[in-house]
């Protein structure tokens with residue numbers, strides 16, 4: 001189609017040559033009629049070809065963008081916890097939205113015309129050489145100069161574009177920070193500080209945009225200036241050739257026509273080149289992101305595991321975040337049917353232990369085994385299917401209460417959802433909500449109280465009904481009554497499972513089979529609540545005033 005469209009565009013200057021040399025100079029009315037009719041046909045066929053070409057190229061371009069967007073989103077889900085800790089949310093979102101929009105602009109405005117433009121350019125060149133090869137050589141002589149301008153300014157545009165995209169990501173991060181942290185910002189009356197910070201970044205953004213705009217604005221006039229030198233030379237030497245009888249007047253007009261026809265794709269190349277430079281910068285950022293390997297992934301030959309028959313063993317595990325040692329030769333064994341509490345001062349590494357169990361990170365040394373199999377040898381999805389977690393900092397997703405619970409088992413029947421919700425003591429408060437289970441919990445659950453979110457997360461874990469259940473400070477936000485409900489729910493969990501409860505409150509762990517005191521990255525003491533109270537000084541210190549508390553319960 002590009003060839004058909006281009007051929008019909010290229011024929012026009014040749015017709016003008018025939019009009020001058022054969023119709024006007026030779027007074028040929030029949031040919032004039034033929035040419036007039038031909039012009040109508042040419043524009044009709046050219047229009048049809050252009051429509052079909054635009055349509056098919058748009059499909060190809062937008063399909064590519066759609067696939068890339070889905071690939072990016074899927075890749076996001078494969079990335080490890082460390083990636084999300086190290087990269088600001090705004091930066092990630094920006095690559096998935098702003099950079100993709102820039103590529104989309106490339107496909108919509110540049111890619112679409114590129115084939116037709118190349119054909120028109122090449123076709124015009126053939127005619128130029130055919131009409132007068134010496135004049136054609138004059139015209140071609142300016143190409144290297146045009147190439148130099150495009151290369152120099154193109155690099156400038158691309159560099160500025162890269163920085164601009166980075167700065168746009170910073171702005172997105174600041175907006176995200178404000179939206180999620182508005183309560184803190186407003187309660188500390190720090191909006192003026194935040195606004196000032198945003199303005200400063202926005203100003204940097206403006207300066208970079210201007211740098212890019214300067215290079216862009218210079219590109220087209222510079223290319224046109226160089227091209228006009230070629231045009232002047234052609235008029236001067238071509239005119240002399242006509243006067244000397246070496247070229248017909250129609251030939252010179254057609255030559256000029258082909259020069260203009262060849263220059264038009266050149267000028268759209270230079271405009272397209274600006275967009276291409278921006279797109280290359282964005283494509284670089286997108287592929288940089290796609291190239292980030294997941295730090296934790298399935299190992300060769302990893303197996304499926306559907307049940308836990310014996311238990312869980314953590315052997316000599318050491319782990320550090322960026323060189324900061326958190327766990328030091330940690331050992332723990334939990335058998336199927338056991339309910340174990342993990343307690344320890346804030347920052348002792350309790351949540352880190354759970355992160356390692358879920359393979360959000362891998363230990364620096366040592367290993368974790370389920371039924372004697374290193375969890376690195378179990379497929380990641382299979383491992384995570386064995387564990388139901390109620391995490392301290394990730395309780396609900398946007399969507400309805402129903403969707404949030406259903407997440408535990410996507411093919412669950414309504415009866416199973418109600419049962420899990422009742423077990424987690426969530427059913428009653430959910431039914432009292434405006435739309436019951438169809439209530440939208442709001443982004444990140446901001447329309448629910450902390451305790452309500454905890455209970456929905458617990459219902460989700462119960463619905464999943466996995467062999468290992470982990471509660472990471474699941475009751476830290478609950479009022480005493482709700483906390484009691486959860487304690488009851490945990491005590492009702494049957495003995496076919498492993499239950500691990502990370503807790504800050506003695507009430508949460510005192511009835512469990514065993515309590516492990518995590519202190520300074522390692523196991524300081526193990527035993528029942530009573531044993532630890534009588535034998536471990538640190539445990540007594542941690543749950544200071546515990547005797548008074550016991551009296552009051």
Ligand SMILES: Nc1ncnc2c1ncn2[C@@H]1O[C@H](COP(=O)(O)OP(=O)(O)OP(=O)(O)O)[C@@H](O)[C@H]1O
Nearest residue numbers: 085321322326344345346347348349350351352353
């Ligand atoms: N992503 C991270 N990057 C760097 N350091 C981290 C990260 N997560 C936790 N830490 C550090 O590791 C240590 C252990 O953190 P962890 O969250 O495991 O403690 P915790 O015992 O669960 O504490 P808390 O009871 O307060 O929740 C802390 O010093 C913490 O600052």
